[in-house]
Amino acid sequence: MKKILVILFLSLLTSSNLFASEASNQNKFNQWLLKNGHTQYLEGGGAKVDICATFKKNSDAWLNEECGNYPKGKMITMNNLNIKLVNKALSGTNITYHANPNLDTLIYYLWKYSYRDRGSHLKEFKPTNSSYDFKFNLIEDKFLKKQMKTKGILSYLYYQDGEVLIDEFSPKERLGEFLNNETKFYSMSMGKSVTSYLLGHAICDGYIDGVDARVNDWPVIKDSLYHDQKLINFLNMNTGDQKYIDEFEDGTSKLGAYEDEDIETTMRAHFRNKNTKKSKDKYNYNGFVTQLILNYMKFKIGEDYDKFYSKVFNDKIKIKNSIRYGYTSFQEENGNGHPNIMATRFDYLRIAKAIMDDYQNDTCVGKYLNEIHKRRIPKNVKEPLYNRTKSYGGQFHMDFPGLEDKIIFGMGGYGGNVILIDMENSRILVINSLHYNNSKYKYNHKKLILDPFKKGK
Numbered sequence: 001m002k003k004i005l006v007i008l009f010l011s012l013l014t015s016s017n018l019f020a021s022e023a024s025n026q027n028k029f030n031q032w033l034l035k036n037g038h039t040q041y042l043e044g045g046g047a048k049v050d051i052c053a054t055f056k057k058n059s060d061a062w063l064n065e066e067c068g069n070y071p072k073g074k075m076i077t078m079n080n081l082n083i084k085l086v087n088k089a090l091s092g093t094n095i096t097y098h099a100n101p102n103l104d105t106l107i108y109y110l111w112k113y114s115y116r117d118r119g120s121h122l123k124e125f126k127p128t129n130s131s132y133d134f135k136f137n138l139i140e141d142k143f144l145k146k147q148m149k150t151k152g153i154l155s156y157l158y159y160q161d162g163e164v165l166i167d168e169f170s171p172k173e174r175l176g177e178f179l180n181n182e183t184k185f186y187s188m189s190m191g192k193s194v195t196s197y198l199l200g201h202a203i204c205d206g207y208i209d210g211v212d213a214r215v216n217d218w219p220v221i222k223d224s225l226y227h228d229q230k231l232i233n234f235l236n237m238n239t240g241d242q243k244y245i246d247e248f249e250d251g252t253s254k255l256g257a258y259e260d261e262d263i264e265t266t267m268r269a270h271f272r273n274k275n276t277k278k279s280k281d282k283y284n285y286n287g288f289v290t291q292l293i294l295n296y297m298k299f300k301i302g303e304d305y306d307k308f309y310s311k312v313f314n315d316k317i318k319i320k321n322s323i324r325y326g327y328t329s330f331q332e333e334n335g336n337g338h339p340n341i342m343a344t345r346f347d348y349l350r351i352a353k354a355i356m357d358d359y360q361n362d363t364c365v366g367k368y369l370n371e372i373h374k375r376r377i378p379k380n381v382k383e384p385l386y387n388r389t390k391s392y393g394g395q396f397h398m399d400f401p402g403l404e405d406k407i408i409f410g411m412g413g414y415g416g417n418v419i420l421i422d423m424e425n426s427r428i429l430v431i432n433s434l435h436y437n438n439s440k441y442k443y444n445h446k447k448l449i450l451d452p453f454k455k456g457k
Contacts, residue, residue, distance in 0.1 A: 131320035263335025
């Protein structure tokens, strides 16, 4: 077994820069296993191996590991998991949609998503007030438990009429032993809807005139196709940018790694003085538009932004645990914010409940939510089943199949992450999921997502 693991480790080191990076991540992963008492997944219960002794002296691999700086050997901890990193479908940050990873690989990617250090891309925001505490009246759902034994679902919460009725983790023998109520789940797409909710507060606090306000006072996007468009176009992802960004079509972007750049850098490289022109309005789901919304909002709020953020998350939502939100190392005036978010399962539920409460109480933000629902647009695309709705409005998925008679705001994210909010019937569903596809990891979206909202539990 140890020989096989060493061969895998060497292949990671020598194949490419990407795999060398993954090898570094594996070292951190192994240390995390050791620190958190998961020694059953480590060689010799955590015993260290001299990795330099496995290389020929002065070979590329030996030099890459800087073995010359370790005259007594470079001791590392190795795991005994069958992690399929040599599979190209699993070599990046995310598990690709069509991949069918084994359980050992899921464990590794759970660490990458929830536990590895993201300090260079995510800032921490800590709660300062007392949190909202939920009431529980738990029921058993045998079908859900069966699904969670084989799928990528990590957590399932169902809330109805002021009570949490279903509260389930992945089984201990699957992924549950690595999860608790303080585990933070990462999502970029959930952050899109959260950004919209923040924008509603910015409008109600007078920083922005409304959803029909034109974005013509932000120098960063001047001379681009986004200049002078209405905010509602950004909210509905119909800015006419489909010639330049096509994430839905092939999972990539012609903008390159814009999520690692500030707005100014992306504009200079891809839009400004490039004669970019707005195409016909159509739904074109992508993360860059949300990045624009967030940074425009920060531009308008200015130095009050931290107080504004605290007002929403502490005073309104009443989060219990810290959340983490995205940024780059660039200057703030260049647009360095990103809508990525990490939050615990119950803080996601708190966010959803705050959205529902605003809508039901017809607050100013509730009126904003009502407005973006009225202004929703048709999608005319086929997205994954857990996210396949007829309409999109204000960074929310709307008009779920069979539920068109209900006002339901949906958040959907990579890997099968889902939040549904029934605005009128006080029902909320929060699914945190590690992986979803149309084969082995396809969970039953009808029974798990749609049916609870037809008649309730």
